[in-house]
Every structure is written in structure tokens, then in C-alpha cells.
Amino acid sequence: MIKLHHLENSRSQRVIWLLESLGLEYEVKRYERDPKTGLAPKELLEVCSLGKSPILEIEGEVLPESGAIFQYLLSRFDSDHRFHPRPTDKEYKDYLFWMHFAEGSLMWPLVIKLLFAKTEEKVPFFIRPVAKLIFTGINKAYLDHTLTHAMDYVEENLKGRDFFLGSQLSAVDMMMSFPLEAAQAGRFDLASYTEIKKFIKKIKEMESYKKAIEIGGEYAY
Amino acid sequence: MIKLHHLENSRSQRVIWLLESLGLEYEVKRYERDPKTGLAPKELLEVCSLGKSPILEIEGEVLPESGAIFQYLLSRFDSDHRFHPRPTDKEYKDYLFWMHFAEGSLMWPLVIKLLFAKTEEKVPFFIRPVAKLIFTGINKAYLDHTLTHAMDYVEENLKGRDFFLGSQLSAVDMMMSFPLEAAQAGRFDLASYTEIKKFIKKIKEMESYKKAIEIGGEYAY
Missing domain, CATH: 3.40.30.10 (Glutaredoxin)
Structure with a gap:
């Protein structure tokens, strides 16, 4: 079982x-x-x-x-x-990449951004401006450009294809769904990321997703 | 090539x-x-x-x-x-686990702790006490117990075996080496983690590691 x-x-x-x-x-x-x-x-x-x-x-x-x-x-x-894909398929490299990238590179900067936002809400009001200053600093110096590179890469790779590995849904799309939805839910501005938004919309309409x-x-x- | x-x-x-x-x-x-x-x-x-x-x-x-x-x-x-291991070997589950755990769960809290330490050094001295307060708060509320659970799990799994998957060096040991060495280098207190310290010492003495x-x-x- x-x-x-x-x-x-x-x-x-x-x-x-x-x-x-x-x-x-x-x-x-x-x-x-x-x-x-x-x-x-x-x-x-x-x-x-x-x-x-x-x-x-x-x-x-x-x-x-x-x-x-x-x-x-x-x-x-x-x-x-x-x-x-099979190890001999040309998509195999990409399959391994996205399978590790989702949590190894994409998810954690989003988690940290959420932690910062929650901490900022919770600290006493007289500390808040300093907290904001510090978090903005770390975001600018590290998280934002890491995330922007990552999201640009995702956007680029979704261009001209329906799903991450081509025209068919694969496990990679499922694995990548969570960080992308988390981004859309407010942790990263997806305004200019047309392909990512199209992808999220598409998976949300799938019967297996809904189930x-x-x-x-x-x-x- | x-x-x-x-x-x-x-x-x-x-x-x-x-x-x-x-x-x-x-x-x-x-x-x-x-x-x-x-x-x-x-x-x-x-x-x-x-x-x-x-x-x-x-x-x-x-x-x-x-x-x-x-x-x-x-x-x-x-x-x-x-x-x-082969997919049919009993170590296969563990192999996949450590392969993803190293970056997906273990490495990023260490990276964030380093970022906090570096930020604390860099901010103007009059902000430093507040920065310290905020980082200590996030460490306590989230990072420290995540890392402690993770390191305890590693320690527990190294007990009674030479390497992560048993008595022989595998790719998992290589993959796990970096976050464990990073921890030892000052990002997490390994004082009570006898097995982890023994593991790091052992790999550092291996010819392939040295090469x-x-x-x-x-x-x-």
C-alpha cells in the first residue's frame, strides 16, 4: 500500500x-x-x-x-x-535538470522571501523600517537576481512548447508547478512572464490537476 | 569532450x-x-x-x-x-533521497545563514544590533530547527556504516560532502555530531578526494 x-x-x-x-x-x-x-x-x-x-x-x-x-x-x-523520458532520450538531460532545479534552485529563494515578508509583519513597528531596509538589501544583493535569472530561464525554456519537455505533460511539469504557482501567488512578480503564466493557466485546466x-x-x- | x-x-x-x-x-x-x-x-x-x-x-x-x-x-x-545502486537494489530509495536532499533541503539553510552573517558584518554599526535581533529571530523560528532536524537525520543515518549507502563510497557521499563540509567550516555547530565529523575526516583522507x-x-x- x-x-x-x-x-x-x-x-x-x-x-x-x-x-x-x-x-x-x-x-x-x-x-x-x-x-x-x-x-x-x-x-x-x-x-x-x-x-x-x-x-x-x-x-x-x-x-x-x-x-x-x-x-x-x-x-x-x-x-x-x-x-x-528514458536515459537514451534526448529529453533526459532536461528531465534531470528540472527535477533537481525545482527544489534545489527555484523554491528556496521563494521560501526565504516569504519568511522575510512574514518577519517584517511580525516585528515591533519601531524596528520595521530597519527590517525592511535589511531585507531589501539581501533581496537586491542576492535573492532577486538569483530568482530573475531562474525565472528568465524557465520562461525561455517554455517558449515554443506546451510543456517543459515538449508537447506532452510529464512529471517535470508537476514538479515545477509548485514553485511557479508560489511565485504567482505573490512571491515574485510574473507580470512580464507570459509563457509562465500561460503554463500555469494550462495546467490548472487539466483534469488530472483538478482531481x-x-x-x-x-x-x- | x-x-x-x-x-x-x-x-x-x-x-x-x-x-x-x-x-x-x-x-x-x-x-x-x-x-x-x-x-x-x-x-x-x-x-x-x-x-x-x-x-x-x-x-x-x-x-x-x-x-x-x-x-x-x-x-x-x-x-x-x-x-x-540499480533501481532494483534496496539502497535505491536512499540514493534518490540523499541525491535530492543535499541541495533541496540541506544546503540552502546554510547559504542563508552565511548571507545573514555577511549582512550583519556589512550593515552600519548603529543598525547592527537590530539586524542581529532579526536574524536571530529567523534562525530560531525557522532555520535552526530545520537544520538541526536535517543534521540529526544525517548523523542517525551514518551510524554503523562507513558511507551513506553502506560500506562502499558512492556518489551520494560526494554529493553530501559539500553541505557537510560547509557546516563544519562554521555555518552549523557540529560539536555533538560525532558520525558526521568522522565521515568528513574519512573522505578527506581518500586519494580520489585529494586528487x-x-x-x-x-x-x-
């Missing part, structure tokens, strides 16, 4: 999308965020001491880390390669 | 270690960090518009992102599986 330990409003949502696409039988155990901190609840620590979601439970073992879960599920249950949302529960950032 | 675009003192160092271990012929193009900002130089942008290292150049294509480079090199040049350092150039954090 496959069980997904799923945190509401999280990167875990896309694992449901993959499980659905692969047509697998699975159970979803849903966890709610701590209402005060917005972090994962302590119960997740009992499943795996990393205390993060998603965690896949399969054959008596637990497997955390989105990219690893994706690659494991694909290696086990996508033997006809509907959702990921996954239905199963994962109401979804927000 | 394989060419590695290699930034000094960076996560790219471990790709040299892998290339060496696989016994491949390759060329290293070395880049120096901007002396003022400590960031990658603009020349890297000409190789790939993400402007980050490592970038692998192979068969007229470029491939950035450490984890992707590792998995690609292994799929192409480790067909006898000396450095990575890679010789090729990548003097190494510091």
Missing part, C-alpha cells in the same frame, strides 16, 4: 497529481499547519524525524524529499515512460 | 571528485568569485544564463544543477554501478 503524508497547502500537493496520473491506489493522510507558526505540525515528526512533507510511505519504508519521491515513483510505476486538488483539499499559499 | 565550468570554493568541487572517480577525460575551466560580492563572475552567464556553477558541457549541450549533473554522469558512465582538490584548486568556504 502507498500512503502519502500530505501537508495542506504545500509542495506535497504535486505528489498527489503524480500518483493520480500514474493511476495508482494510495491513501492520503492530511496534516494541517500549526495555525500560529504556519509550519508543519509535530505529528509529521513521528512519521519521519525530518518533520517535513511530503513523505511517501511504501513497503514499510518512508521516503521524504519531493524530487526523490517523484523519481522513485517513476522508476517503479512508469515503466512505459508516459511521464518521464489532485480535489483529493489534496482546498489549496492556497 | 566533457568540460566542467568550475567556480572556486563551491559545490562544483564534488563534480570533479565524481569525474575523477569515474575515470573520465575532462577539462576544467576555473572561474574566480567576484572579490567584492563573493558571487560567481559574469563570465559564467555566458556559459548558461543561470550564471551558477557547476555547469557541465557535454556533446554541445550545457547542464547546470549539481544533482542533475551527478545523475546524468552516473547514467552515462557508471553502467557497472560502482557508484550508484579532486588538486585539480579544482585550493579549497575554502
